[in-house]
Amino acid sequence: MRHDLDPPRHDVRRLVEMALAEDLTPFGDLSATLLDPAQTCTAEFVPRAPGVIAGTRCVIETFAAVDPSIELEFAVGDGERVEARQVIATARGSFASVLTAERTALNFLSHLSGIATNAASWVDVAAGRVTVWDTRKTLPGYRSLQKAAVRAGGASNHRGNLSDWIMVKDNHLLGTTIAEAVAASRRNWPGRTVHVEADRRDQVDEACDAGADIILCDNFSPAELTDLVAHVDARCAAEGLRRPLLEASGGITFDTLDAYAGTGVDLLSSGSLTNAAPVLDIGLDVVPTA
Numbered sequence: 001m002r003h004d005l006d007p008p009r010h011d012v013r014r015l016v017e018m019a020l021a022e023d024l025t026p027f028g029d030l031s032a033t034l035l036d037p038a039q040t041c042t043a044e045f046v047p048r049a050p051g052v053i054a055g056t057r058c059v060i061e062t063f064a065a066v067d068p069s070i071e072l073e074f075a076v077g078d079g080e081r082v083e084a085r086q087v088i089a090t091a092r093g094s095f096a097s098v099l100t101a102e103r104t105a106l107n108f109l110s111h112l113s114g115i116a117t118n119a120a121s122w123v124d125v126a127a128g129r130v131t132v133w134d135t136r137k138t139l140p141g142y143r144s145l146q147k148a149a150v151r152a153g154g155a156s157n158h159r160g161n162l163s164d165w166i167m168v169k170d171n172h173l174l175g176t177t178i179a180e181a182v183a184a185s186r187r188n189w190p191g192r193t194v195h196v197e198a199d200r201r202d203q204v205d206e207a208c209d210a211g212a213d214i215i216l217c218d219n220f221s222p223a224e225l226t227d228l229v230a231h232v233d234a235r236c237a238a239e240g241l242r243r244p245l246l247e248a249s250g251g252i253t254f255d256t257l258d259a260y261a262g263t264g265v266d267l268l269s270s271g272s273l274t275n276a277a278p279v280l281d282i283g284l285d286v287v288p289t290a
Contacts, residue, residue: 012057047281054079055078059074062105063105119277122153130248194211195212208232225263249270
C-alpha cells in the first residue's frame with residue numbers, strides 16, 4: 001500500500017463524519033430498522049467500468065464509523081487500475097450496517113476514483129513528455145482528498161493552498177510589477193517557490209530576468225509555446241540565467257493535451273482534472289448469508 005497516495009487522516013474522518021451526519025440525522029437509518037439485527041451478509045464492491053481506484057481510506061473510515069465489527073478487505077489499493085466487474089473489496093458483517101454505510105462509502109469511492117481515472121487518462125496521453133498537475137479548482141473542503149486522487153491517477157499536485165508558495169497572477173500585477181513582486185517574495189519569504197503568470201513574451205522575459213522559479217504561460221497556443229520554449233532556452237543559456245520551469249495553462253482540454261505535451265514545456269495544468277471528472281460507476285453487490 002502506497003501511503004504517499006493517502007489524504008490526511010483528519011480530513012478523511014471529518015468528511016466521513018459530515019457525510020454520515022447528513023445521511024443519519026436525526027433518527028438514523030429507518031429502513032435498516034426493518035431488518036433482523038442478527039442477519040449478516042457479504043457485499044462486494046464492483047466497478048461497472050475500468051478505471052483507477054482512489055478513496056479506499058474513506059470507505060474504511062465509513063464502515064468503521066457505522067459498525068466497527070464489519071470486516072472489510074480490499075483486493076486493490078489506491079492508484080491501481082481495475083477492470084469492469086473486478087471485485088475490488090469485500091465487506092462481511094451485519095446486513096443492516098452494510099446497507100447503512102453503502103451510499104456514503106460508494107459516494108466517496110466513485111467520486112475519487114473518477115478523478116484518479118481522469119488524471120490517469122491525461123498522464124497516458126502526456127506519455128512522460130510533460131508533468132501533468134492539478135489546480136485549486138476543487139470542491140470546498142475536499143481539496144486534500146481530490147488532490148490525493150490526482151496522485152493516485154499518476155499526475156502531480158500544484159500548490160495545495162495560498163500558503164504553499166507565492167504565485168503572482170495577472171490581477172496581482174495590477175498593483176505591482178513582476179520584478180518588484182519577485183524581489184519582495186525573495187525578501188519576505190526566502191526559500192518559497194515563486195511562480196509568475198505571464199500571457200506575453202515580454203512578461204516571460206521579465207520573469208526570467210527577475211529569477212522566478214516557475215513561469216505559467218497562460219493561453220499560448222501550442223505553436224506559440226514551442227517557439228517560446230526555444231526562446232527561453234536560448235536566452236537563459238546566452239545570458240547565464242537560471243532557466244525557470246515553464247508551465248502551460250489556460251483552456252487546455254483533453255483533446256488539445258497531446259499538442260501541448262509536445263511543446264517542450266515542463267508542466268501542464270488543467271482544472272478539469274478535478275472539476276470535470278466523471279464518477280467511476282462502482283456498485284455494491286450484496287448477498288445475505290445468515
